[in-house]
Amino acid sequence: MAIATQGTASNYLQRAPSPSGLADVVDLILDKGLVIDAYVRIAVIGIELITIDARIVIASVDTYLRFAEQVNRLDLTQTEAAGIKELRDGGGSKAKDKAKGAAEGLKEKVGGSNGSSRD
Amino acid sequence: MAATVTEAPAYVYGVTWADVVLDAAVGVGEASVRAVEHGELAALVSELPSADVRARRRDLLRHADVLQQAFERSAVLPLGFGTVFASDGDVVADLLEPRYEELVALLQSLDGLVELTVRALYDDAGVLATIVRDEPGIAALRGSSNPADQVVLGEAVAQALADRRARDADEIVASLSALAREVAVEDRVAEFEVVRAAFLVDRSAVDEFDAKAEDLARQHDGVIRFKLTGPLPPHHFVSERWAS
Numbered sequence: 072m073a074i075a076t077q078g079t080a081s082n083y084l085q086r087a088p089s090p091s092g093l094a095d096v097v098d099l100i101l102d103k104g105l106v107i108d109a110y111v112r113i114a115v116i117g118i119e120l121i122t123i124d125a126r127i128v129i130a131s132v133d134t135y136l137r138f139a140e141q142v143n144r145l146d147l148t149q150t151e152a153a154g155i156k157e158l159r160d161g162g163g164s165k166a167k168d169k170a171k172g173a174a175e176g177l178k179e180k181v182g183g184s185n186g187s188s189r190d
Numbered sequence: 191m192a193a194t195v196t197e198a199p200a201y202v203y204g205v206t207w208a209d210v211v212l213d214a215a216v217g218v219g220e221a222s223v224r225a226v227e228h229g230e231l232a233a234l235v236s237e238l239p240s241a242d243v244r245a246r247r248r249d250l251l252r253h254a255d256v257l258q259q260a261f262e263r264s265a266v267l268p269l270g271f272g273t274v275f276a277s278d279g280d281v282v283a284d285l286l287e288p289r290y291e292e293l294v295a296l297l298q299s300l301d302g303l304v305e306l307t308v309r310a311l312y313d314d315a316g317v318l319a320t321i322v323r324d325e326p327g328i329a330a331l332r333g334s335s336n337p338a339d340q341v342v343l344g345e346a347v348a349q350a351l352a353d354r355r356a357r358d359a360d361e362i363v364a365s366l367s368a369l370a371r372e373v374a375v376e377d378r379v380a381e382f383e384v385v386r387a388a389f390l391v392d393r394s395a396v397d398e399f400d401a402k403a404e405d406l407a408r409q410h411d412g413v414i415r416f417k418l419t420g421p422l423p424p425h426h427f428v429s430e431r432w433a434s
Contacts, residue, residue: 083407083411083416084400084417085415085416085417085418086417086419087419088419089255090254090419091419096251096254097250098386099254099268099307099422099426100253102270103425103426104269104425104428105267105430106270106430106431106432107285107432108433111274111276112273112274113218113238113244113274132341134344134348134381135341135343136337136340136344138344139341139343141315142318142322142332142344143332143333145322147319147322147323
């Protein structure tokens, strides 16, 4: 997925020459670009709503409890050393896998929606 | 791309120069993409079986892909997803002809410019560890199993994360904006997302922009991961809304 498009050596920045998944594409083509009002638009409204939903950060007791649990579980000595080393090494880090999982969760939600009409 | 004319509904991807040739591009509903030309302009279109088609995820990807292919050959004005005209004739009569001068001017103004999008995401363990280390008040709240204490801790963490996100997002956008003509920052972000932003950059400055993003990624290693996508057509920077 990470494709180095430039000649420079890099282990830090993830690069992609074009959008690599539905979440990326949704960011680019819904409500972006030239919009011509008075014509038929094919249905995408379900996808839009669900995408936006997935992105709103909700301040709630549930969120706070989740944060508290995460913070309580942190092993500070390990996290720091391991986190930095894994990212330097560049491959197969826990952090990357976790983020990938999260991104795919979003994509599935988006992909699972059916459009309904919109004009 | 043959410049044939049909009476079926025409799905429009974008507008480019008439001399741009796409090799067998496949579009929405698996239809092949062709050009509807008018003067120096070409609308990239494909035939729809009916205007009542529902979009599937594959169609969204196709839309972006067709524009990407055109963009690799020339400047292109991306249309938002979903625009359909009644026929090829209407694409000319209602878009290319009445908006000809504006379309030409827009295309010329985007010549040599590319969009680069940057997405910065916290490593959750990395950023939470940094917050605990930097804020003794939060460190002191750790470890209690009392639910009320947990809510207080969680709320303090949420606030610290929001403050940190605001600072980090500003720093990232300011740093990269120095190399961009225009910037568009998304106002909605996910829980551990720092920022998503699009930058309109001179093609000649792409390497420098890449190096700057690489610098940021190195500086924030272990706490923020950066993803750079592009060069892309200028999706975020063609914001005209035209009523017909």
